[in-house]
Amino acid sequence: xxxxxxxxxxxxDVIAGAAYSLGSMSEGRxxxxxxxxxxxxxxxxxxxxxxxxxxxxxxxRVPDVDADDFDPATPNRRYSLTRVRAYTxxxxxxxDLVVMxxxxxxxxxxxxxxxxxxxxxxxxxxxxxxxxxxxxxVATARVDADDKLGPFRLQGFVAxxxxxxxxxxxxxxxxxxxxxxxxxxxxxxxRIQHWANVALIFILSCTGFxxxxxxxxxxxxxxxxxxxxMGWVRLIHFVAAFAWIVVAAARVxxxxxxxxxxxxxxxxxxxxKTEDLKNLxxxxxxxxxxxxxxxxxxxxxxxxxxTYTGVYGLCLVQxxxxxxxxxxAHPTNAFWAFLATPVHIFGVPAIRLFHTIVMFLxxxxxxxxxxxxxxxxxxxxxxxxxxxxxxxxWVRRGTRPVDAPVIE
Amino acid sequence: MTxxxxxxxxxxxxxxxxxxxxxxxxxxxxxxxxxxxFAAGTTVFGPVTKAHADDPTDTPTAGDIAxxxxxxxxxxxxxxQLQECTGCVESVLRSGGTTVEDVVLSLxxxxxxxxxxxxxxxxxxxxxxxTLAEDHILVVNGSVPTKDxxxxxxxxxxxxxxxxxxxAKNATHILAVGACxxxxxxxxxxxxxxxxxxxxxxxxxxxxxxxxxxxxxxxVITATVAYILTHGKAPKTDAEGRPLFAYDQRIHDSCPxxxxxxxxxxxxTFDDDAARNGWCLYQVGCxxxxxxxxxxxxxxxMHTSWPVGAGHPCIGCTEKNFFxxxxxxxxxxxxxxxxxxxxxxxxxxxxxxxxxxIGATAHAGVTAARHASGKEREKEAExxxxxxxxxxxxxxxxxxxxxxxxxxxxxxxxxxxxEK
Numbered sequence: 001x002x003x004x005x006x007x008x009x010x011x012x013d014v015i016a017g018a019a020y021s022l023g024s025m026s027e028g029r030x031x032x033x034x035x036x037x038x039x040x041x042x043x044x045x046x047x048x049x050x051x052x053x054x055x056x057x058x059x060x061r062v063p064d065v066d067a068d069d070f071d072p073a074t075p076n077r078r079y080s081l082t083r084v085r086a087y088t089x090x091x092x093x094x095x096d097l098v099v100m101x102x103x104x105x106x107x108x109x110x111x112x113x114x115x116x117x118x119x120x121x122x123x124x125x126x127x128x129x130x131x132x133x134x135x136x137x138v139a140t141a142r143v144d145a146d147d148k149l150g151p152f153r154l155q156g157f158v159a160x161x162x163x164x165x166x167x168x169x170x171x172x173x174x175x176x177x178x179x180x181x182x183x184x185x186x187x188x189x190x191r192i193q194h195w196a197n198v199a200l201i202f203i204l205s206c207t208g209f210x211x212x213x214x215x216x217x218x219x220x221x222x223x224x225x226x227x228x229x230m231g232w233v234r235l236i237h238f239v240a241a242f243a244w245i246v247v248a249a250a251r252v253x254x255x256x257x258x259x260x261x262x263x264x265x266x267x268x269x270x271x272x273k274t275e276d277l278k279n280l281x282x283x284x285x286x287x288x289x290x291x292x293x294x295x296x297x298x299x300x301x302x303x304x305x306x307t308y309t310g311v312y313g314l315c316l317v318q319x320x321x322x323x324x325x326x327x328x329a330h331p332t333n334a335f336w337a338f339l340a341t342p343v344h345i346f347g348v349p350a351i352r353l354f355h356t357i358v359m360f361l362x363x364x365x366x367x368x369x370x371x372x373x374x375x376x377x378x379x380x381x382x383x384x385x386x387x388x389x390x391x392x393x394w395v396r397r398g399t400r401p402v403d404a405p406v407i408e
Numbered sequence: 409m410t411x412x413x414x415x416x417x418x419x420x421x422x423x424x425x426x427x428x429x430x431x432x433x434x435x436x437x438x439x440x441x442x443x444x445x446f447a448a449g450t451t452v453f454g455p456v457t458k459a460h461a462d463d464p465t466d467t468p469t470a471g472d473i474a475x476x477x478x479x480x481x482x483x484x485x486x487x488x489q490l491q492e493c494t495g496c497v498e499s500v501l502r503s504g505g506t507t508v509e510d511v512v513l514s515l516x517x518x519x520x521x522x523x524x525x526x527x528x529x530x531x532x533x534x535x536x537x538x539t540l541a542e543d544h545i546l547v548v549n550g551s552v553p554t555k556d557x558x559x560x561x562x563x564x565x566x567x568x569x570x571x572x573x574x575x576a577k578n579a580t581h582i583l584a585v586g587a588c589x590x591x592x593x594x595x596x597x598x599x600x601x602x603x604x605x606x607x608x609x610x611x612x613x614x615x616x617x618x619x620x621x622x623x624x625x626x627x628v629i630t631a632t633v634a635y636i637l638t639h640g641k642a643p644k645t646d647a648e649g650r651p652l653f654a655y656d657q658r659i660h661d662s663c664p665x666x667x668x669x670x671x672x673x674x675x676x677t678f679d680d681d682a683a684r685n686g687w688c689l690y691q692v693g694c695x696x697x698x699x700x701x702x703x704x705x706x707x708x709x710m711h712t713s714w715p716v717g718a719g720h721p722c723i724g725c726t727e728k729n730f731f732x733x734x735x736x737x738x739x740x741x742x743x744x745x746x747x748x749x750x751x752x753x754x755x756x757x758x759x760x761x762x763x764x765x766i767g768a769t770a771h772a773g774v775t776a777a778r779h780a781s782g783k784e785r786e787k788e789a790e791x792x793x794x795x796x797x798x799x800x801x802x803x804x805x806x807x808x809x810x811x812x813x814x815x816x817x818x819x820x821x822x823x824x825x826x827e828k
Contacts, residue, residue: 212740212741212753212754213691213740213754214672214674214690214691217671217672217673217674226667226668226671226673227671227672228670228671228672229670229671229672230669230670230671230672231670231671233672287771289774289778328658328697328698329658329661331646331656331657331700332652332656337646337647341647344647344648344728346733347698347727347728347729347730347733347734348695348697348698348699348724348727348733349695349698349724349733349734349741349742350733350742352698352741353741353742353744353753356741356753356754356757357744357753357756357757359757360753360756360757360758360760360761361760363757363760363761363764364760364761364763364764365764367761367764367765367768368764368767368768371768371771371772372768375771375772375775379775379779
């Protein structure tokens, strides 16, 4: 067999891994038939497969093959054909077989595989590929007494890999010119704030919805304690609200004091240059499927950033209206009386209505946000979802983001 | 108790009260009540009497108030009734019996009070304008219509706006009693066909004390008048001009049903077990949490009952614009204007959330379709190459595309020569 994997590999650079069977032949036999090659072969794959047999299946004998019975793969036909004479099947039957061995795609051209086996095969071989192996497909056909070749049947594959290749993969990812680089973008403080916001908004929404619409309650039977359900719900709401205000205060503080430019006040307004506005338009067109490519940003794109700035605004409204409603319980205190001022302009029910509507707007944002995060992570493959956990995004080397120097 | 009110015939209030049959003991009880209402003994509302003005901690007792109030000579009080329903006067007078409050109020306000005064016609007008020429306390019921030069409320040939301005000229204190006088009430609600406004919209050069409510509690009206008489100054008010001694707390915060609110026990419909058990009316629209008033404490008709006590949710009648802002009365939240009568916040909010979800799903669908159509295929393959995978090894799905691919250049061997 010619080397289909690498042109310049030396013997020993290739290794054979596990075999995978579609069910009608054992893994050991599939690997043995794959390893069947002339004894003098110096092809690294042949050697690797024989070594793999010695290592994995020493009890199975690799059939002997004459050089004349071996038709190696060519660049135009990416599989080899081997005639194995007088092969003893597991059933005890002795027959001649022709083994087709080679690149999966080429063999699938020649061999019919049912849908059930096909999807299994696809999944298994893709797993192997992603782990840095390549599936060496193995198909067999029976030769009958009249020397006529029957139909080929796919038996499975043997995972093979180049040692050199494997180390190269790691090196490519870390240093290669056409690969990916991990850039640390989001500071720990921002990530902590993000997840604190998630938790607190969740708690505040649940308790707040209940305060708006106490849709369940316990019936009180004679003599039974009536509990303190709404009292607890409101207490949790208020405690979470004050915690949320602390988070907000920390965010405001960092907007003006942080050395991280992604946190700064200025970053919240991507409207400083005409280029920003143009990129905002391009991003909108990209998200509405009118432009194929949107501008690349390491951090937030202008549309995204303006949305987040808007959400900060919504949160501010939520905190102020919340404070106003909370202040109603303490009208004689000058501080709370001041915070209750909007009541005299809008009336209490309107403040409650604003507070509710902002909650629903935040829910709508959460749906869009989660969807777009998953979408971006799937389509752009930058790891944006995990970035909010570990802080780093993945960027192709050579990328020129709008908001950062070229990634080298 | 029956008292006979015969008008102001003795020099001082105490003597007049005695003549009407009010015993010293009852009068002291009344003054004790006032002291409690004014929060005497605390420093919340400041010193109570003129004599104690400099020392907020030395607060007067019921006896002090009785001395000051009882020693009053006849004050001039003018009580105007403009665009209103007389419900506020009824609230004071028809309380289930004649109380000391009634007697005090009747005695104090006798100069001009359309419902209870004896004169009528020219004689009544003469009394009014004679009194207005002197210093007086002005109490106003009812709103002032301003549209079409105020012709929608004309008394004795003068528009209510003119009467109010005349009456305010020499007034030492102005009390707007009732929602109409405070902000216009039902006639000032949308669409306000007579463009009715409250007293403080007309009289801007003098402070107006707003005794809010529709109607206000009779005791609160009396207490406000008594406060001015005993203190010689207006009580402290909140941002809407309401005396803090009566409007400093929400109904919710002193409601006898509050424990049911905290326990999460709510009336769902007016005929359920919860309603019969007297549970909280929050979910059938009680505006107690939004309304500042002393209703749960003072109540109506000699402490007989009050709306929430009778099983009806508070409608927030002491708050400005409550007909516009607090409706629908039987819902927790107001409707969202401009989106139809059925547009509650919950419906709109959940609709918005659903729209966001549908939008995200649709966007995801288009994204997936774009991907499948192969527009991004190239990018995809490149990504795989970045991880060290060559196209030839992408299997199954794409196998058909690979047949005509040029052969990998790394395969140098000529066909069939590998082993030779």
